[in-house]
Amino acid sequence: MSLLGAVVSDPSSDVLRTLRTVCDTRGLEDLGARLGRLSELVRWDLEEIAAAIDAVPNSGSWVQQSGHHLLRQGGKRLRPMCVALAYRLASEQDGPTVLTPAARALAVAVELVHAATLLHDDVVDLGDQRRGAPAARLLFGNAASIFAGDWLLVDALKRVRSAEVDGTLERLFDIIEEMIEAESIQLEHRNRVDLSVANYFKIVEGKTAALFRWATWAGARAGGFDAGRSDALEQYGLHLGVAFQLVDDLLDYTGDEEKTGKALFADLREGKMTHPVLVARDTDPEAAALLTELTEAGDSADAALRHALLDRLRKTGALDQTRALAAERATRAVQALADMPDCAARQALHTVALATVERER
């Protein structure tokens, strides 16, 4: 299946043709055509945003080099795309019109906040790989990564402040606090096989969906929607973010390491219980026993044990259930767009929701 990432990480390549080929092969002509239209709509927005991210100042200090090392790896840039599309939807811009400086600033800011959390997460999780490259902490040390996260966070807030879009700074403060509380819940349940499904969703909604919520809300505000209509777009962001994380959970067990840029089974190695393992744990005693064994063994767990768990995740239908839930949340994201103007940006947001479920990285 074509990668959403391919649309966004290299907007200058001939994305349209590539995507269509891949989609045609897999019989997903409709999504292929949709992704082509999405790419055409946002390619200039994304190039502008990429240029603005490249232009983030770099003093050459270890801290700023750490931040730029991560930013240079690109990533999917899905959060800034959400800002751009919400802005387009709210301002009914279907043409190649460039973003306003304020909308662009918000799009850059959301990516910088995301990068800041990755820098801190990699120190916390002792992550060695990020976006298919060595983590910044391996090149410049944990300390520089911590301060680089601080720097990008403050730089992002500065941009939001300067954009002067009503309510966006206050809401970002609250969103970041939600993200941090979710990090705490995750920490407190590290290696805890008994993580409840309710706490799993608290973690996902805080760590992942919260920033998507802000992206769509802030984009809508920048495009002229009032707080009420922006709240509807925020619901889109919430469901999209949850769907995105559920697929992340799946890719950790079933993804192609070449494409994801991450080693498989990383979540469990980091003591993180994700959706598929919770489903399997609650339905299959064999899976539950394997999960306990793997968690106790930690990094030294036998590869055969990991594959036995994967086998149970497949046979119990846990992976399918997680994928079905991701599809359901993507559908709810699309439903949140029901009362929106029917324009290219709305169709594009619809495509993003579909592609999020099908993504391979």
Add this chain to the structure above:
Amino acid sequence: MSLLGAVVSDPSSDVLRTLRTVCDTRGLEDLGARLGRLSELVRWDLEEIAAAIDAVPNSGSWVQQSGHHLLRQGGKRLRPMCVALAYRLASEQDGPTVLTPAARALAVAVELVHAATLLHDDVVDLGDQRRGAPAARLLFGNAASIFAGDWLLVDALKRVRSAEVDGTLERLFDIIEEMIEAESIQLEHRNRVDLSVANYFKIVEGKTAALFRWATWAGARAGGFDAGRSDALEQYGLHLGVAFQLVDDLLDYTGDEEKTGKALFADLREGKMTHPVLVARDTDPEAAALLTELTEAGDSADAALRHALLDRLRKTGALDQTRALAAERATRAVQALADMPDCAARQALHTVALATVERER
């Protein structure tokens, strides 16, 4: 010598009498009397600020518990006192008038930013003790300390935003970026015996003096000074901050561990070259050789070697030079007040500068 800390960490105790006793014993009657007047002027401000810090929300998560653990230890609260005194000076409040909500919010915010940097520093430096208690990272882990720093930083920025004192948020963003760049310079020179004096001052001005600058500038703005007059008070903050750090450098070699709450020789153990060792290095080949030897040995360095270095710091006059420079910077801080209204708050700021040089913790 009486401690500045005693005035501010427990404003409800009979500070005045205690201080006078200590000062009289050491023949510093004038400073003792001054500290008494300072204490009388700011005790209610400091109680209010302390109450507001105690009232920072606590969800009970590990992250928020980490933050509160540090805040509960109190510390000197010198930065919030600077906000309060600059506010009083600018608004010519000599009486027991309470702070405006905005001035109080800025005072709380500066302490939270300071606490955030301590939480990250302790992870970076693997610090075990802070304010005479176990560092938060020992109780809740490095990860919780990192996120607690993030949380307090965002909480502080939120307060500054809500205070709506013109220019204070933008300036705090810039100040935090300066602090982070200084952290980077320090990291890049860790264990580097060849740290230049120029880079030493860059580190001190960024890591320590920048936040003092903001404290006095923001307090002055909250009290009604225009940007120009606030800049003069910012100069006070700059020199005070440098003097404060120079004394910190001294206390690391000559302090009383009971009073400072920190083990001696911590700076060198953390690979940090401070002012006295740079002076000795540049004037005494024996000190330079000891410094290299101690840096190479790191944590496993022999206590005898450390004491040999301390002996050289004494005999070369390096400690005296550092103290003289601290006194000079304190004098420049006082000079920055020359054109200010002659009121109790100005006298109090004068006292703070004098006491900073004499402090024992």
